[in-house]
Amino acid sequence: MRPVVCAGSxxxxxxxxxxxxxxxxxxxxxxxxAVRTALAGAGDRHGTALAVRGEGGSGRSTLLRWAAxxxxxxxxxxxxxxxxxxxxxxxxxxxxxxxxxxxxVSGALPGAVRAALPEALRGHARGGDETSVCSALWRTLAAxxxxxxxxxxxxxxxxxxxxxxxxxxxxxxxxxxxxxxxAASDGPGPxxxxxxxxxxxxxxxxxxxxxxxxxxxxxxxLAADAVxxxxxxxxxxxxxxxxxxxxxxxxxxxxxxxxxxxxxxxAALERCLGRRFRALPDGTRALLAALALLEDDAEAGDVAWxxxxxxxxxxxxxxxxxxxxxxxxxxxxxxxxxxxxxxxxTAPAAVxxxxxxxxxxxxxxxxxxxxxxxxxxxxxxPASPGExxxxxxxxxxxxxxxxxxEALGHAAVAGRRWSTAIRAFRMAGDLGPAPWExxxxxxxxxxxxxxxxxxRLALALTRGPDARPAGAxxxxxxxxxAAALFDVAFHADDSLRDLRAALEAGPVAGTDARDLAAFxxxxxxxxxxxxxxxxxxxxxxxxxxxxxxxIAVAARSDPVSRAREIRxxxxxxxxxxxxxxxxxxxxxxxxxxxxxxxxxxxxSGRLLSAxxxxxxxxxxxxxxCRELRAELxxxxxxxxxxxDLVTRRSAxxxxxxxxxxxxxLTSQLLLVCAYQGRREEAREPARExxxxxxxxxxxxxxxxAAYAALLLAQADDTGPADGADWPADADPCRDAVxxxxxAVLVRGALLRDDPEAARAHQARAQRAGLTRxxxxxxxxxxxxRALLAAxxxxPGTAELFALAEDAAxxxxxxxxxxxxxxxxxxxxxxxxxxxxxxxRLRAAYETFGRLGAAPWQEQxxxxxxxxxxxxxGTARTATASGRALSAHERRIVxxxxxxxSNREIAERLLxxxxxxxxxxxxxxxxxxxxxxRELRDALIGGGDAL
Numbered sequence: 001m002r003p004v005v006c007a008g009s010x011x012x013x014x015x016x017x018x019x020x021x022x023x024x025x026x027x028x029x030x031x032x033x034a035v036r037t038a039l040a041g042a043g044d045r046h047g048t049a050l051a052v053r054g055e056g057g058s059g060r061s062t063l064l065r066w067a068a069x070x071x072x073x074x075x076x077x078x079x080x081x082x083x084x085x086x087x088x089x090x091x092x093x094x095x096x097x098x099x100x101x102x103x104x105v106s107g108a109l110p111g112a113v114r115a116a117l118p119e120a121l122r123g124h125a126r127g128g129d130e131t132s133v134c135s136a137l138w139r140t141l142a143a144x145x146x147x148x149x150x151x152x153x154x155x156x157x158x159x160x161x162x163x164x165x166x167x168x169x170x171x172x173x174x175x176x177x178x179x180x181x182x183a184a185s186d187g188p189g190p191x192x193x194x195x196x197x198x199x200x201x202x203x204x205x206x207x208x209x210x211x212x213x214x215x216x217x218x219x220x221x222l223a224a225d226a227v228x229x230x231x232x233x234x235x236x237x238x239x240x241x242x243x244x245x246x247x248x249x250x251x252x253x254x255x256x257x258x259x260x261x262x263x264x265x266x267a268a269l270e271r272c273l274g275r276r277f278r279a280l281p282d283g284t285r286a287l288l289a290a291l292a293l294l295e296d297d298a299e300a301g302d303v304a305w306x307x308x309x310x311x312x313x314x315x316x317x318x319x320x321x322x323x324x325x326x327x328x329x330x331x332x333x334x335x336x337x338x339x340x341x342x343x344x345x346t347a348p349a350a351v352x353x354x355x356x357x358x359x360x361x362x363x364x365x366x367x368x369x370x371x372x373x374x375x376x377x378x379x380x381x382p383a384s385p386g387e388x389x390x391x392x393x394x395x396x397x398x399x400x401x402x403x404x405x406e407a408l409g410h411a412a413v414a415g416r417r418w419s420t421a422i423r424a425f426r427m428a429g430d431l432g433p434a435p436w437e438x439x440x441x442x443x444x445x446x447x448x449x450x451x452x453x454x455x456r457l458a459l460a461l462t463r464g465p466d467a468r469p470a471g472a473x474x475x476x477x478x479x480x481x482a483a484a485l486f487d488v489a490f491h492a493d494d495s496l497r498d499l500r501a502a503l504e505a506g507p508v509a510g511t512d513a514r515d516l517a518a519f520x521x522x523x524x525x526x527x528x529x530x531x532x533x534x535x536x537x538x539x540x541x542x543x544x545x546x547x548x549x550x551i552a553v554a555a556r557s558d559p560v561s562r563a564r565e566i567r568x569x570x571x572x573x574x575x576x577x578x579x580x581x582x583x584x585x586x587x588x589x590x591x592x593x594x595x596x597x598x599x600x601x602x603x604s605g606r607l608l609s610a611x612x613x614x615x616x617x618x619x620x621x622x623x624x625c626r627e628l629r630a631e632l633x634x635x636x637x638x639x640x641x642x643x644d645l646v647t648r649r650s651a652x653x654x655x656x657x658x659x660x661x662x663x664x665l666t667s668q669l670l671l672v673c674a675y676q677g678r679r680e681e682a683r684e685p686a687r688e689x690x691x692x693x694x695x696x697x698x699x700x701x702x703x704x705a706a707y708a709a710l711l712l713a714q715a716d717d718t719g720p721a722d723g724a725d726w727p728a729d730a731d732p733c734r735d736a737v738x739x740x741x742x743a744v745l746v747r748g749a750l751l752r753d754d755p756e757a758a759r760a761h762q763a764r765a766q767r768a769g770l771t772r773x774x775x776x777x778x779x780x781x782x783x784x785r786a787l788l789a790a791x792x793x794x795p796g797t798a799e800l801f802a803l804a805e806d807a808a809x810x811x812x813x814x815x816x817x818x819x820x821x822x823x824x825x826x827x828x829x830x831x832x833x834x835x836x837x838x839x840r841l842r843a844a845y846e847t848f849g850r851l852g853a854a855p856w857q858e859q860x861x862x863x864x865x866x867x868x869x870x871x872x873g874t875a876r877t878a879t880a881s882g883r884a885l886s887a888h889e890r891r892i893v894x895x896x897x898x899x900x901s902n903r904e905i906a907e908r909l910l911x912x913x914x915x916x917x918x919x920x921x922x923x924x925x926x927x928x929x930x931x932x933r934e935l936r937d938a939l940i941g942g943g944d945a946l
Contacts, residue, residue: 027213039071047178052184054186083155116140239268243266269338286354291343526597531558559733677716758791842864869928885926
């Protein structure tokens with residue numbers, strides 16, 4: 001028998017279809033497990049009811065479809081109850097959609113039972129009571145004998161009261177049946193009979209990983225900026241994740257055009273939530289449209305100001321609050337970020353213009369801006385011959401709004417409110433009727449985006465469909481694109497050419513990009529080891545360039561030779577910047593970078609922290625801050641923090657090729673893997689860094705990859721010859737990696753029996769004056785000199801190692817200190833000074849252990865075993881010879897270590913003094929010691945308590 005639907009009087013057939021592929025809900029493993037368990041229980045006559053609660057778009061319908069597919073695959077029968085419409089109150093209107101099980105399910109089901117529910121519904125329509133309907137529904141479902149039944153109810157909150165009572169009646173009586181009732185709701189009220197023990201499952205927002213998987217499945221190839229924007233707005237809501245990208249143009253999806261601000265909702269969100277906004281009063285919609293333009297750090301007074309400017313008060317938000325769209329706790333906010341998109345998109349054009357005008361007035365008031373002139377201030381001077389002049393007859397509402405927004409953009413640039421500047425310039429450009437005017441204002445927005453650390457947005461704004469630059473704007477576009485491409489698509493030759501042109505272009509729209517171009521030129525010198533770009537930048541800096549920028553560029557151009565001059569300038573500039581509240585985070589970041597270039601990690605860390613504290617809404621320096629912080633953490637041995645930083649950056653970056661900052665973080669992760677000897681984990685970062693260095697002609701990254709390979713070779717002794725191809729002309733004055741790798745280079749050359757190469761490295765470092773450059777390089781150079789002396793067995797080797805140890809006390813790099821202790825301890829062991837060797841080797845063992853550098857720690861352990869000393873923290877269960885001490889021997893050793901004589905020990909243990917002496921005579925060699933004075937250290941190092 002085919003299934004029929006209870007349509008009131010006569011049943012009508014429903015077409016049966018074959019099995020369908022059902023979407024697997026992402027990030028819902030706990031719910032899927034519970035549903036699978038309940039389905040299995042229903043098959044064993046342990047029927048139950050499950051309530052699923054989740055907000056709109058959380059995937060309730062997807063879950064019900066998946067459950068229906070799982071039940072069908074298991075041979076069960078799927079029945080559905082669907083409310084006819086939101087707010088329907090007709091009795092049993094939802095229950096009339098229920099599909100009655102066929103005879104194949106009910107077996108020899110009497111005809112009276114099969115017809116019970118349709119007859120009860122018809123009887124109720126003629127005035128019958130509810131009891132007969134509830135009883136008939138339960139009898140029909142409970143009669144399933146051959147196959148379990150899954151009954152799904154979507155949108156429980158829309159059920160008519162009579163259908164809800166009938167289903168709750170059934171839910172309380174399912175035990176002992178083959179029925180699973182699965183009901184979903186997004187309403188606040190009770191679902192089923194939760195008070196009777198019905199399990200309730202929640203559908204929270206998806207996590208970061210699951211949300212990215214949803215985007216990758218439904219929208220492959222989405223640009224990194226689009227992915228980040230959708231993730232931020234959707235907040236883990238599956239419907240928003242799937243729907244928001246559908247409103248983007250192909251160019252926006254590919255990253256070739258700027259994203260809408262705010263994002264536009266797609267058709268599904270419009271159907272789901274748009275009607276809530278359209279049903280609001282006009283005043284509420286206008287205030288919500290203005291609220292959508294406010295920054296996240298807006299205060300309650302800002303919202304009140306907007307309401308007054310629009311001719312309302314905060315009571316206008318009451319309807320939106322009742323609809324669950326905003327919350328009024330302290331400062332009115334949208335409940336969900338996607339509500340901001342809908343508030344702006346669903347407002348009529350006239351309402352959006354009013355809201356934009358009110359927002360601009362508020363922002364100008366907060367920034368101290370004055371009234372705009374008829375045409376607004378031009379950021380790039382008068383029009384050039386190739387650019388159309390302002391239209392004097394362009395007066396009107398649109399012209400006045402555009403002028404006001406442009407004035408706001410300039411005020412925001414002056415106040416370093418980059419997000420406000422970007423939005424103001426974009427909105428002004430969108431109101432401009434002429435293509436050249438739109439291009440000019442969008443270029444101003446791109447310049448602000450560059451200062452905000454959003455190079456991809458800057459590129460998109462300069463190459464949008466309306467981008468038609470001419471005259472001075474064309475020069476501005478070239479300058480902005482050069483600075484943006486340096487981060488997004490760096491290539492040594494192209495970047496040098498573009499940045500040099502940017503320095504010659506002069507001030508550009510919105511802000512002056514020459515400062516950033518000059519700093520990037522100095523970074524180019526560090527990446528290519530070519531001093532010319534930094535020198536060009538120093539010569540091209542305008543007379544009014546800031547002190548911090550000059551110091552930063554000088555530190556990149558020649559950090560070793562000019563170290564004293566740079567440090568002296570840093571001291572005064574840093575104190576002035578830290579004392580001056582108006583000093584921006586860019587200046588502090590440049591000073592932090594300069595301190596790092598002259599190997600002063602303490603000052604660099606202090607300035608970097610101050611820059612982050614002063615960031616506020618300015619975040620343009622943050623990509624460089626992340627890069628600089630990763631380098632500081634790597635040097636300080638805080639390697640787990642480096643991993644966390646790289647993981648967070650990878651999550652933010654999304655799809656696409658890594659930019660310059662991303663590969664800089666990957667390089668630090670590669671070094672961490674190399675220091676810790678994690679060869680397998682280092683393979684992929686090493687390939688990425690080498691490929692990037694080759695394709696972009698970055699000598700710096702090529703050196704980092706080579707240094708990592710040398711560390712890995714020495715860590716597990718798999719290839720001590722690695723490093724033989726290190727450039728013979730590597731200049732430690734300009735190459736930071738050669739300075740950092742000096743001791744390892746000398747060590748590697750000696751391990752492969754190439755003392756001439758070791759002497760060449762040492763000679764270059766000493767000629768460069770690295771012993772006078774910093775505490776860190778002093779340690780490395782003295783370490784290399786001591787290794788050479790130990791290799792040739794020079795008489796003054798001990799004094800050279802002592803000098804290196806003196807330098808180690810001031811070094812801030814724990815790995816370098818531990819490596820010196822390992823080499824010094826090994827030399828002392830070979831010179832048969834076990835006590836002195838033990839002290840150094842234990843220090844190396846402990847430091848390598850804290851750093852997680854397991855292969856290096858194993859080398860220290862091997863050296864300790866060679867002198868019969870156990871590593872620190874190791875319980876003494878066996879001696880160096882492999883024979884364990886007996887309990888009696890351990891008691892004698894402890895007493896002797898405490899200072900007791902043989903006779904005193906014998907009296908305590910009731911043995912003869914000769915027996916005590918005999919035991920100690922046998923134990924000393926097994927402990928790797930030669931006198932009673934060393935007993936205490938041996939026991940402490942072995943982990944034994946006295």
